[in-house]
Structure formats: C-alpha cells, structure tokens
Amino acid sequence: MIQFRNVTKVYPNGLCALSNVNFTIANGEFVFIVGASGAGKTTLIKLLLKEIEPTSGSIIVDDVDLSSLKRKEIPYYRRKLGVVFQDFRLLPDRTAYENVAFAMEIVGASPKEIRRRVPAVLSMVGLGSKAHAYPHQLSGGEQQRVALARALVNNPSILIADEPTGNLDPVTAMEIMKIINLINRRGTTVIMATHAKSIVNAMRKRVLQFRKGVLIKDEQEGGYFDEP
Amino acid sequence: MIQFRNVTKVYPNGLCALSNVNFTIANGEFVFIVGASGAGKTTLIKLLLKEIEPTSGSIIVDDVDLSSLKRKEIPYYRRKLGVVFQDFRLLPDRTAYENVAFAMEIVGASPKEIRRRVPAVLSMVGLGSKAHAYPHQLSGGEQQRVALARALVNNPSILIADEPTGNLDPVTAMEIMKIINLINRRGTTVIMATHAKSIVNAMRKRVLQFRKGVLIKDEQEGGYFDEP
Amino acid sequence: MNLRSWRFFVYHGFQNILRNRVMSLASVTAIMVALIVLGLILVIVVNLDVMMKEVESKMEITLFLKDGVTDSERSSLEKEISSWQGVYDVEFISRHQALEEWKRQLGDKGSLLDGYTGENNPLPDSFLVKIEKPEYVNTIVEKAKEIPAIEEVNYSSKVAEFIEWLARTIRLVGMGLVAVLAGVAAIIISNTVRLTVYSRRREIGIMKYIGATDWFIRWPFIIEGLILGVMGSVIATGVVALGYKFLLDRSSYINMRWGYLGIFRLLPLNEVMLYVLEASLLVGACVGVLASCLSIRKHLRV
Amino acid sequence: MNLRSWRFFVYHGFQNILRNRVMSLASVTAIMVALIVLGLILVIVVNLDVMMKEVESKMEITLFLKDGVTDSERSSLEKEISSWQGVYDVEFISRHQALEEWKRQLGDKGSLLDGYTGENNPLPDSFLVKIEKPEYVNTIVEKAKEIPAIEEVNYSSKVAEFIEWLARTIRLVGMGLVAVLAGVAAIIISNTVRLTVYSRRREIGIMKYIGATDWFIRWPFIIEGLILGVMGSVIATGVVALGYKFLLDRSSYINMRWGYLGIFRLLPLNEVMLYVLEASLLVGACVGVLASCLSIRKHLRV
Numbered sequence A, B: 001m002i003q004f005r006n007v008t009k010v011y012p013n014g015l016c017a018l019s020n021v022n023f024t025i026a027n028g029e030f031v032f033i034v035g036a037s038g039a040g041k042t043t044l045i046k047l048l049l050k051e052i053e054p055t056s057g058s059i060i061v062d063d064v065d066l067s068s069l070k071r072k073e074i075p076y077y078r079r080k081l082g083v084v085f086q087d088f089r090l091l092p093d094r095t096a097y098e099n100v101a102f103a104m105e106i107v108g109a110s111p112k113e114i115r116r117r118v119p120a121v122l123s124m125v126g127l128g129s130k131a132h133a134y135p136h137q138l139s140g141g142e143q144q145r146v147a148l149a150r151a152l153v154n155n156p157s158i159l160i161a162d163e164p165t166g167n168l169d170p171v172t173a174m175e176i177m178k179i180i181n182l183i184n185r186r187g188t189t190v191i192m193a194t195h196a197k198s199i200v201n202a203m204r205k206r207v208l209q210f211r212k213g214v215l216i217k218d219e220q221e222g223g224y225f226d227e228p
Numbered sequence C, D: 001m002n003l004r005s006w007r008f009f010v011y012h013g014f015q016n017i018l019r020n021r022v023m024s025l026a027s028v029t030a031i032m033v034a035l036i037v038l039g040l041i042l043v044i045v046v047n048l049d050v051m052m053k054e055v056e057s058k059m060e061i062t063l064f065l066k067d068g069v070t071d072s073e074r075s076s077l078e079k080e081i082s083s084w085q086g087v088y089d090v091e092f093i094s095r096h097q098a099l100e101e102w103k104r105q106l107g108d109k110g111s112l113l114d115g116y117t118g119e120n121n122p123l124p125d126s127f128l129v130k131i132e133k134p135e136y137v138n139t140i141v142e143k144a145k146e147i148p149a150i151e152e153v154n155y156s157s158k159v160a161e162f163i164e165w166l167a168r169t170i171r172l173v174g175m176g177l178v179a180v181l182a183g184v185a186a187i188i189i190s191n192t193v194r195l196t197v198y199s200r201r202r203e204i205g206i207m208k209y210i211g212a213t214d215w216f217i218r219w220p221f222i223i224e225g226l227i228l229g230v231m232g233s234v235i236a237t238g239v240v241a242l243g244y245k246f247l248l249d250r251s252s253y254i255n256m257r258w259g260y261l262g263i264f265r266l267l268p269l270n271e272v273m274l275y276v277l278e279a280s281l282l283v284g285a286c287v288g289v290l291a292s293c294l295s296i297r298k299h300l301r302v
C-alpha cells in the first residue's frame, strides 16, 4: 500500500513541483499518473524512490514512513520497486544483458538463476536478439525496453514506470502495455506516468491527473482529460 | 533539396540499419519519418548530420555530396540544419538560456542579437519562465523543448527533429507541432521522425515509413500505417 | 559477503579497468610516474647512504702511544700492526714531528707553542695507520684498543666530522624527499581515482537507484584502486630496475676514473630493487585503496 | 577570430573552470604538486651548486717560488701577499719541508726520495696562502701570476678534484632530476587535462553536432589549460617560497654549527625564487596548453 499524505515538494530554486498531494494506492492496483509537461509526475516518482525528500508531508509504503528509513535500509527498500526511468539510466559500459543481469547481481541472485532469467525477460520485451549490444548501439525505443526489462527482472512488488512508451511506436507500445498489464494481473502494483492518451483511454484504469503540482483528478477507470 | 541515393548503412557489428534507401525531399517540404522502434529513423538522421557515414550510396544536400565535404566544412554544413536529438543533447552545465545562446554564439551572432532572440524563442516553446534552469532541473518535456528552441534559434534552412514530442503531453505536443508547422510555412524544410500516430494522422503531410531499414511507404498527405 | 560476491567484486574491478581504458591508463601512468620518482630517490638514497658510510670509515686511524714506550717496543709494535689484515701502511709520527705539524697548523699563532720543546712537549708519539678497505676499520680499532702500549685510538678528524655531517644531511634530505614524494603520489593517485569516480557518478547514482548497497558499490572501486596501484608499482619498479641496470653496466667507466677513491661503488641490482619493490608496492596498494575509499564516499551521498 | 570571439573563449575558459570545480581543483592540485617538486629540486640544485662552487674555490693556494729568490725578497713578498685583500694567512714552506712532506706522503716508498737532499732537492720553495672568502680567489691568483718571483700558481689538489667532481655530479644529477620531473609534471598534467576532456567528450560531441568549428571548441579548453597551469605554478611557487623562508629563518642554527666551514650558506629568498617562478610559470603554462591541445585532438575526431 502506498500513501501520500499532504505531500509538498518545493525545489531549492523555489519551484513548487507538488503541492499538498493526497492519495492511497492499494496493493495490486494499476494507476496512471498523467498531466501536462512539468506537472510533477517525475517528481512524484522520485519522491517514491526516495531520490529526493518531500518538503512537507509524508509518504508511507507498506506501513513504513519513507522519512524514517535509515541510510542502510534504503537499498533494501528500493529492491521492492522496479523502476523504468524517463531517461532510462542504463549503465553505458554494459551490454543490455549485463544491465539487466546487474539488477539481479545486486540482490545476490545465483549465476545460474541469472543465466536463466535475463534472456527470458529480454525476449519478453522483444530484445532477445539485441542482448549483447551496448546502450549506444541501441535505438531509443530499444533502450527504453532494456530499462523495462531491468525493472521487471527481480519480480518487484511495485512497478514504477515513467513514460515507458515515450520512444515506442504504437504497435510496440501496445505490446509493452500488454506485458505490464500481465505483470499487474499477477499481483504487482503498477504506477505509470505517461502522456500516451490513446493508451490511457484504451486501458481504463485508475487515473491520477496533475496540473502544476496539484492533483486535479483521481478517477477509477478514468480517461485522459485534455486540459484547455 | 535532400537526396538519398541507394543509401545503405551497416553498423560495425553487422546490423543493417538502412538498406538501399532512395528518396528526394524538395526545399520547403514537411516530411514525417515513421516506423517501428529500431526501424532506422535515428540512423537516417545521423547520416544526414554526417555523424556517421553510409556504408554505400550517397547523400546529397543542396547539390553537395556529403561524402565530399572536407573536415573543415562540416561545421558550416551543420549550421544549415537545426536538429532536435532524440536524447536532447543539452550541455548539462549550462542553463536553458545558455544552451540556446550557445548555438548563436557558435555562428558568431552579436551579444545584442542573442539577448533579443533567445528569450523570444524560449517563450515560443513555452519555457519563458524556465530560462535560467539547468537541464537537470527541467522535466523531460521541458528539456525536449529547450532542444527544439536551440534547433530553431538560428533560423535553419532545414529542421530535423527526432521524436520532438515523445516526452510531451498531447496538448503541449500539439502546440509544438503548430510552431513547427509555422516554421515550415515560412520556407524551412522539416524532417521529423516520430511515433505519434495522432499527430501524423492529423497533419496530413508526406510520410516516409520504414520497416527494418527498408523504405516501405512514401506517401504524400499520408497517415500512420500500423503494421501487423 | 560470501565468496560469490567477492568473485563478483574482483571481476567487476577488473572489468571497470578494461572498460574505462583511458581512465585506467591515465591512473596507472600517474601512479607509475609517482612511484618511479619514489624509486629513483630510494635508489639514490640507499646508494649514497652506503657510499657515505664507506667514506666515513675509510679514514686514517691515529694510535697514540703511552709515554715511555721504548724504541724496540715501538718497532715491534709497528711490525705487528703492519701484519694485521687490512692495514696497508703504518707510519710513525714522533711527538716532535707532531708538535711541528701542530705549530704549522696554527700558523700565525704557532709561536704560542714555542714554550714546548724537548721534554716539555705535551704530545704523545703516534702511529698513522692507513687501511685498505672500510670493512676492516672496526676490527683494527678493537685490536688496537687491546694493546697496552696504546693510550688512545683516534679515527675522527674535522674532515671526517664534516663528511659524517654531509652523509647525515643527505640521508635526512633524501628521506624527507621520499616522504614528500609519497605524499605527492598519494595526492595524484587520489585525484586520479577521484576523477574516475567523478566521471562515473552517474553510474554510481544508477546503482543506488536500483537498490545496490553502499558496500556493493564500493568494493569494485576499491579493488580497482588496489589493482591500479599494484600495476603502477610493478611497472615503476621495472622501469627503475632497467634504468639502474643500465647504470650498473655503465659504471665500469666511472669506476675506472674514480674507483681509486673507492666510494663510487653501486650496490648490486637485487639488493636495491628489493627495497624499491617493497616500498612501491606498499605505497601503490595503500594509496590506491585509500584514494578509492575517500573518493567514493562523497559520491555515495545521494 | 575577432575580439568578440576571444572574449567569448576567455569567458568560457574561466566558466569551464568554475563549472567543473572538482575537476579543476584536481587539475590545479596535480599541476601544483608537480611544480612544487620541481621547485624544491630547483632550490636544492641552485643552492648546492653555489655551495659546491664555494667549497671548490675555498682552497688553499700554493705559490711556487722561482729558484734563487733571496731570503729578503722572500720576506718582503710574504708581507706583500699578506697585505692583499682576502688573504688571512701566508705560510712559507721551504723546499726541505716540502721534501719531508712528500716523503711522508709516500710512506713506505719514501726511501725512493732518499737520493734527494740539500742541493739535489728538485722541489721549489713555496707559500701556502689561505683565503678568507671564495670571492677573492680569482683576483689573488691573477695578482700572484703577475709577480716575477713566482714560478707557478697551484690551487688544485686531489681533494679539490674530488669535490669538483662531486659538484659536477650533483649538478648533473640535479639537472637530470629536474628534467625527469618536468617530464613527470607534463605527463600528470596532460593526464589530468585528458581526463577533463574525456569527461566532457559528450559536451564536445554536442558542440560539434550543432555546428561548432574545431577551433571554436578548442580555444576555451586551451585557455582553461593555460589558466590551470598558471594557477598551479603560482601556488606552487608560493608554497616553495614559504617553505624556503621557513628554512632560511631556521638556518641560523645550522650556520652556527657548521658556518665555520663556510659552505652552508643559503641563497637569499628572492634570488632563488625568481628561478623557481620563471621555471614553474614556463612549465605550467606550456604544459597546460600542450596538454589541452593534445587531449582535445583525439576527441574532436567524431
């Protein structure tokens, strides 16, 4: 369960990226975070990842207040989350395979397990043939899918995806959404920030819409609402 | 005028990203480059920018064969092009303003001209208020718009944009497309790689569609054709 | 930390080096350069040290005789001393000669000594003993001290004192220089590693965001630092050894010209190089590891 | 390249430094450290050089007299020489004394000279002239040579020869060390700049892709290298100067102990530091610029 309680984030330069945000996401839910460019979607995800701290308010994940997490506990908390970053954040000097394997090495998986699971996840996102390419040898969409594979490989209990289809053509995007939906059906909570109106409208899931840091809509089975 | 003549690009690892591509783009045209992820769109743009060399075939821009360009002439050739890169390529240690101003400094614009033009272009892409933020302080869509502003600031005769709306919500994306369309009406050739089906279908411009490096469709007033 | 993790760290330590060849090469070069200088200084100091000790001990020894030693005793003593191993000349200097010499040394003020003549002469008779090789000095001094007719053994002089001081100074300055250079090496290496880490701060950030623990991130860097340090020190020792070998091969000429002074004798290769290898391995490894540790710390705060 | 471009380059050179503080600090430290070592060596060599020259020249001079110089001529000559500036002692050594001394030096083989006695003695009479300060040596030698009664002027000896050799060796080794360290500094600085450039290869790439000419990209880096080099050398000179000042302030104790040997006299601060400043500015600036040039070249090939 994820809870945002009166969360406000003001960046050091005085910009208020989120103001007084409240919501609760139950385990196993599928939630779209939408909003115009600069609305605060990525900020919300960074807060959830404890990459940045809220200026006020508290964020509670599985009954733990993130602000009470000790430095040492943070890595273990993050392992619960699988994250697809908007800027991918792949290790530039490792191949697609190694990038995904690295996420498993971190949690201490055995080499055997790694050899079994990594190729499976890579071919799930349609990159079976590109396993040994370095990020700079991959197209934008391919990099994005490597990021997704890395997020999924450890079977996280929460999948957070920031614009995971931004660099994908509609067909590939739909395939990716099918995978994410499948993951969600197996019990993983999914939080996905996106601009893809067609996807949001097609999936009919819960939608949290932001405008300039304010949560303006929280709708079950919602659609993408174009602001004036 | 831009001409691709039997252009083939095989990457050093043996991957054929473009095979035997032929097309001609007249001055002042507006062309969408579409295709699935990994179809070769970015490769095409990199070739046009002389960032990479074709394996065979020739690329002719304004009657000059790119392969005949001397090292010294390349920068001057590139100044004719305004490019929005898929990965933005902003200078991380300069503000939005400075990134755009830098493109003008390169061509030797006067400080006065720079002070006049940069804020105008930034507010055109809707970033007037974010002029003094560094790239890491900007959201994904904002960075993309800085990249667009930089591409436009020198009034290039050819605008090349790789996925310029990938990180933008539909409303902002439409505004950006209006700007690009306006630029095109003023006589600038526009070449835009994109996945945004709705935009392609709405604009009714010439569409070049690629599949695995092969040009499979070249249609005036075309639409986005979902492959099976 | 189980074995698998360690294999992982070592593997990635090496992989880091191979993947970032430019950086690694730069680091190794910096370490190597610093350690070459260190080695050079060490070689010079060790050699100078030994040389100076030789000069110091290659002194003439003066044996002062007791009063009332008879001429026959004297000449048998002279014969005995001459027969000792390492002695190549024994010269008798009578108290009268000694007085003359003293007067000469005093120059102007020689007249002060005019009061001393004949029986008045306060100086003792003495032998001036010249010694072949410095190794014998101590034995000879010991032996001489045991002879009852000998009052006192004196093997120092103003010049000897000065040379001693010079040796001490060179040793001191040399050691100081070595210390300074070790510091220099440390700064350079830590800078290099800091740059390496700095240039990978993005990577470090990524690792953190996908749930790597601090130590998991740290170890490969530390091992990388260790490897770089050890590589640098091995290469540096090799270079210094080659240079020294070259000098040794050439030293016959120098010895030909100045060998009779007996002080320019270079130590054998293996003797010197052991010091150098030890010192540079120690410095290289420690500094590599320390530099890594310090450098990562800052960038782990995310 | 007009004035505006230059202002732009210099501005961006400085801005690069300010924006990449970690890198710049690291670079300046590396340059500084290298130049401090360089300065240190320079200070030592310059001082040793002067010291050794002093020791060399602080010799006793022997003036050999012509045959047939009468006693009265001799004593008036002795008085004249004594009156020369810088002479503090003149001692007459008769040919007989000289022969005795020679015999003594030959030791065992002294008997070879037994054939020489009285009129047979092949040695000339001589004066042993002791000189206050080394500056006077040359003048005195010149003056002495002009006196008709003086056959020959001899101011060298085995010891003098050795000291001369030592001085030459130290000068040589010192110069070699300075050369090596200049090389070291060059390598370190070029490494540092290479790392800086390497870490900005993305930026360089971006500039190229938006149409910047090679020189437009190069200049700010070159100016950055220049600034870093100059900064490093100024700081290094400062540090060396401070250290040297400290030593100077302390040197009174050393002078007290060994001053009578007259060789441990440190050169005044400004005299030494001028060398150091010049050398380190030159090396710092040149290497900074060269390193930048070389480093950028590779990354401009895109």
Ligand SMILES: Nc1ncnc2c1ncn2[C@@H]1O[C@H](COP(=O)(O)OP(=O)(O)OP(=O)(O)O)[C@@H](O)[C@H]1O
Pocket: A011, A012, A013, A015, A016, A017, A035, A036, A037, A038, A039, A040, A041, A042, A043, A044, A086, B130, B133, B136, B137, B138, B139, B140, B141, B142, B167, B168, B169
């Ligand atoms: N480090 C920062 N310092 C200052 N302001 C920031 C920083 N990061 C983001 N911002 C600002 O906060 C606002 C919200 O940014 P955020 O990245 O959350 O937007 P977003 O909803 O993800 O937008 P997009 O869809 O374009 O990615 C933006 O206006 C942005 O400029």
Ligand SMILES: Nc1ncnc2c1ncn2[C@@H]1O[C@H](COP(=O)(O)OP(=O)(O)OP(=O)(O)O)[C@@H](O)[C@H]1O
Pocket: A130, A133, A136, A137, A138, A139, A140, A141, A142, A167, A168, A169, B011, B012, B013, B015, B016, B017, B035, B036, B037, B038, B039, B040, B041, B042, B043, B044, B086
């Ligand atoms: N440097 C490279 N070395 C090897 N293969 C490469 C390299 N760059 C791209 N490729 C491959 O070439 C193909 C075309 O890549 P390109 O970047 O042109 O695709 P794209 O059409 O832009 O895709 P996207 O929409 O995902 O950005 C991809 O399969 C990619 O993996």
Ligand SMILES: [Mg+2]
Pocket: A041, A042, A043, A086, A162, B139, B140, B141
């Ligand atoms: Mg975002």
Ligand SMILES: [Mg+2]
Pocket: A139, A140, A141, B041, B042, B043, B086, B162
């Ligand atoms: Mg692409």
